[in-house]
Each structure stands twice: as C-alpha cells, then as structure tokens.
Amino acid sequence: MKGILFFIVALFLGACGYIPTSKIANNIFDDKVYVNVELSLQDPRNSIFVADTLKEMVISKxxxxxxxxxxxxxxxNVRMNNLEFTPLIYDKNGYVISYKAKLNLEFKVVFKDGTTEHFSTSGSYNFDIxxxxxxxxxxxYEAIRAASSEAFDEFISVIxxxxHKRATQY
Structure with missing residues (x-):
C-alpha cells in the first residue's frame, strides 16, 4: 500500500513538472560564491548576525x-536595509511579551558572465519574551537568524x- 501511495505521489510531482528550487539554483550559481554583507554603521552587531546566517545558507541550502x-x-552583495523589532502582544500589566522581528535585505548578484541582478526581500520572525x-x-540572535533565513529563502525563490526562465530561453 505504501509503495502504491509513493508511486502516485511521485507520478503526480513528475507529471506537473515540479523542480525543487535548490535544483534550479544549481543552474544559476557556479561552484564558488563570494558573499559580501555590507555592515550597517548604525547596527554593526546585527549585521554580523545577518552575515553569518547568509553565509551558512549559501553552504547549506x-x-x-x-x-x-x-x-x-x-x-x-547584501545590504541590510532595515531591522526592526515591533511589539505584538502586551500582558495585563502593559509589558511586552511578544515581538516581531522584521528584516529587509537588498541583494545585488554579479554573475560570472558580468551580468547583475537586484533583488529586495524581507523576512520576519515572531518570538516571546x-x-x-x-x-x-x-x-x-535567533530572531535575526530566522528572519535572515526567511529573506534568503525568498531570494532563492525569486532568483x-x-x-529557470533564463535557462529555458537558451
């Protein structure tokens, strides 16, 4: 029974032309990638958190x-446009007990052939204190890491x- 279910799911995914974004990204980036995260003068510490997370994502994803x-x-090239922590929930005494971290990143990709692409993405993460x-x-750190990961996922999806469009044109 499990074999039949697996076959049906595989047939469905194969028939609809599903290709994982990581597989498509393999056709976009060559093997060696340099990641440059511009450190924010207003918030250098958080910029370093973003840089570490993005470099880890390039390797893992x-x-x-x-x-x-x-x-x-x-x-x-990545620039952190904005990082903000917004209160979401207050307790009965008026103290904040939940925040939302929202991060906006701007990507500029320079490919081996010299072409460049610009992307703006955002990520968010809700957490309690x-x-x-x-x-x-x-x-x-965990909020910035999760928001950076979400913004990077959006970047990968868009690119x-x-x-994929570029590859099918040629």
Missing amino acids: LGRKLALKHEADDVI SPNSIISDAAR AIKG
Missing part, C-alpha cells in the same frame, strides 16, 4: 562553496524563477 572575492565565480524584561542577546 545552495550547496555552494564560499570563496574569496578574487577566486569566486559569482558574487552576492518574559514580561518586564528586555530582549536577550540569544532571543535577538530560481528568473534563472
């Missing part, structure tokens, strides 16, 4: 190797669609 700029085939407390470094 794209399966690419990080390289020095002069060795890289493709260059991904104890009443009458400040946002801890661990909660802040995969553009890359």
